[in-house]
Amino acid sequence: MTDSIAIGADGQANHLLERLRATATEGALASDVHFLPGLDLHADPLLGLGGTWRSPRGRLLELDARAAAPGGWCALHLALPLATTRGKRVLGFAARLAAREILVARACLRSSIEGGFVDCFFDKHLLFSAEEASHVDALHLELHEDIPQQAAWRELILFLPPQSFRLSLIDWRVFAV
DSSP: OOOSOOOOHHHHHHHHHHHHHTSOEEEEOOSEEEEETTEEEEEOGGGOOEEEEEEOTTOOEEEEEEOSSOOSOEEEEEEOOOSBOTTOOEEEEEEEEEESSOEEEEEEEEEEETTEEEEEEOSSOEEEOSSOEEEEEEEEGGGOTTSOSBOSOEEEEEEOOSSOEEEEEEEEEEEEO
């Protein structure tokens, strides 16, 4: 009997996120935080990022970020082991989110290219507000010439506000079809 389920890049990324959701853990925020292999937060060192993060059982991440100074970026990076987009038409994600104050974030697909990387931003901004909300966005791969078909590595990145904030990324799921 052969397996009827093929676990692709989206399945691997979702499994990684499920591992974080399944265990209650917490720690300190800094310019570089390694939550799990393949899930990291990177911030501009000029921010002097501090604060705390929690992953309560059943939720993904609660971030209480404190910026000491202005900076350029703060981003959550999810490894997406998608070496080729051949055979895929759409890549997207769904998320549940909330925050004490209204916050806006952007998402992009980052793909490696010779000598660096290229970012392809999703069309919609993520809106965090006091009421828990859902967000879904997708890239039609054939319409984006800036997404290389082959890449040594890819990441799904959420660019968070480069300032102090408190937010909950309650759930985050990836799909590639």
